[in-house]
Amino acid sequence: MKIIFRIVLVAALLALGVWMWTMLFPSPEKVICKRLTELARTVSFSPNEGNLARLAGAQNLAFFFSTNVEVTLDVPGRVQHHLLGRSEITQAALGAQSAVSGLDVKFPDINITIAPDKQSAVADLTVEVRVSGQQDLIVQEMKFTLQKTDGEWLVTRIETVRTLSILNFEPLRFPSIVLR
Amino acid sequence: MPAQKKQTAQTAQTPRLPNWLRIAAVGRNPKFTLARIVVLVVTCFIIFKFILLVIRTEGISMLPTYKDHSVHLVSRVAYLWHEPRRGDVVSIRLAGFHVMYMKRIIGLPGETVAFANGHVLINGEVLEEPYEKLPCDWNLPPEKLGPNEYFVVGDNRTMPPRYHEHGIARRDRIIGKLLL
Numbered sequence: 458m459k460i461i462f463r464i465v466l467v468a469a470l471l472a473l474g475v476w477m478w479t480m481l482f483p484s485p486e487k488v489i490c491k492r493l494t495e496l497a498r499t500v501s502f503s504p505n506e507g508n509l510a511r512l513a514g515a516q517n518l519a520f521f522f523s524t525n526v527e528v529t530l531d532v533p534g535r536v537q538h539h540l541l542g543r544s545e546i547t548q549a550a551l552g553a554q555s556a557v558s559g560l561d562v563k564f565p566d567i568n569i570t571i572a573p574d575k576q577s578a579v580a581d582l583t584v585e586v587r588v589s590g591q592q593d594l595i596v597q598e599m600k601f602t603l604q605k606t607d608g609e610w611l612v613t614r615i616e617t618v619r620t621l622s623i624l625n626f627e628p629l630r631f632p633s634i635v636l637r
Numbered sequence: 638m639p640a641q642k643k644q645t646a647q648t649a650q651t652p653r654l655p656n657w658l659r660i661a662a663v664g665r666n667p668k669f670t671l672a673r674i675v676v677l678v679v680t681c682f683i684i685f686k687f688i689l690l691v692i693r694t695e696g697i698s699m700l701p702t703y704k705d706h707s708v709h710l711v712s713r714v715a716y717l718w719h720e721p722r723r724g725d726v727v728s729i730r731l732a733g734f735h736v737m738y739m740k741r742i743i744g745l746p747g748e749t750v751a752f753a754n755g756h757v758l759i760n761g762e763v764l765e766e767p768y769e770k771l772p773c774d775w776n777l778p779p780e781k782l783g784p785n786e787y788f789v790v791g792d793n794r795t796m797p798p799r800y801h802e803h804g805i806a807r808r809d810r811i812i813g814k815l816l817l
Contacts, residue, residue: 566733583732594695598731620731620738621789621804623780 486569489610496521497562504559504589515550519543523611531617559589578603688714698791715814726815729806744788752777771795
C-alpha cells in the first residue's frame with residue numbers, strides 16, 4: 458500500500474512540475490493562441506459599453522498588429538475590404554462600432570504552425586461573429602500570419618480562406634452551421 | 638488490556654453508512670463498481686471523441702430537413718469503408734471541429750454540377766431530390782468537380798445563391814455523416 462501511495466505521490470509531483478513548467482515557459486503556440494484570444498476579446502464590444510471604452514478598444518487593437526499589416530477580407534455577399542497599416546485597422550474598428558450596436562467575436566478553433574526559425578507563424582482559425590440584434594451567426598475561416606517582433610507576436614497579414622470553393626458564383630448569408 | 642485495545646479500535650472506526658445507502662452509492666462490490674465506472678468513462682471518451690460527434694445546428698439553410706437549433710449526431714466512422722454518397726448530409730470542417738458546415742452532397746468527384754430553373758443537373762441530367770420541398774429558382778453555370786471534390790449545398794434554396802453557403806468541398810474537409 459505504501460508503494461502505491463509513493464508511486465501516486467511521485468506521479469502527482471511530476472504532473473505538478475510539468476504543469477508549472479508549461480505555465481512558466483509556455484510554448485509559442487500557447488502564447489499565440491492566448492494573444493489571438495485577447496485580440497478577439499478586444500474586437501468585441503457589448504451594446505451597453507460606453508463610447509470611451511469602445512474608443513480605447515479600437516486604439517488597443519493596433520498593438521496586436523505590425524505597422525505594415527495587410528488585411529484582405531473577401532467574404533462574397535458580405536464584406537470585401539483591403540486594409541493596410543494599423544491606422545486603417547483602427548479606423549475600420551471605429552467604423553464597425555458605429556455601424557452595429559454590439560459585436561461578439563470568437564476564435565473557437567485555432568491551428569498554429571510555427572516556422573522552423575521560430576520567428577514567424579501561421580494561424581488557421583475559424584472566426585465566429587455574433588452581431589447584436591441579428592439572429593444569424595457569421596462564420597469564416599481565416600489565415601493569420603504572425604511575426605515575432607521584440608518578443609511580441611504581431612499579426613502581419615490576415616486573409617480569408619474559402620472553405621467551400623466555387624468558381625462561377627458568389628455565396629453566403631444563411632449558412633447552416635453546427636456547433637459543438 | 639486486550640479488551641481496552643478492542644474498545645479503542647471500535648471508537649477509532651468512522652461511523653458506517655446504512656447498508657442500503659452504501660449499496661446505492663458504491664454497489665455490493667465497490668471494486669466492481671469502480672471497474673464499471675472506469676469502463677463507462679473510457680467507452681464514453683472513445684465514442685464521443687473518435688466515433689460520434691454531438692452537434693447543434695444553427696441557421697436555416699438545411700430547412701425543412703433539419704431545423705434551427707436542433708441537436709444531431711455525426712458519425713465519424715461512416716466513411717471508413719466507403720466514400721461519401723450522393724444525398725448524404727455531412728459535416729464539413731472549417732479550421733477545426735467546433736464550428737462546421739452542415740450540407741448535403743449532390744455532386745460526386747468527376748461530375749459536372751449545374752442548376753437550371755431550380756433543378757440540379759448532374760452531367761446534364763436532372764437529379765431527383767425527394768428532400769427538396771421548398772421552392773427554388775436557381776440558375777447556375779456548370780461546375781466540373783475534380784478528384785476528391787464534392788459539391789455540397791443546403792436543402793433550403795429559397796434565398797438567392799449568393800446568400801447561401803454552398804460549393805465544392807474537398808474530401809479531407811468532410812468529417813462525417815449525419816446519423817440523426
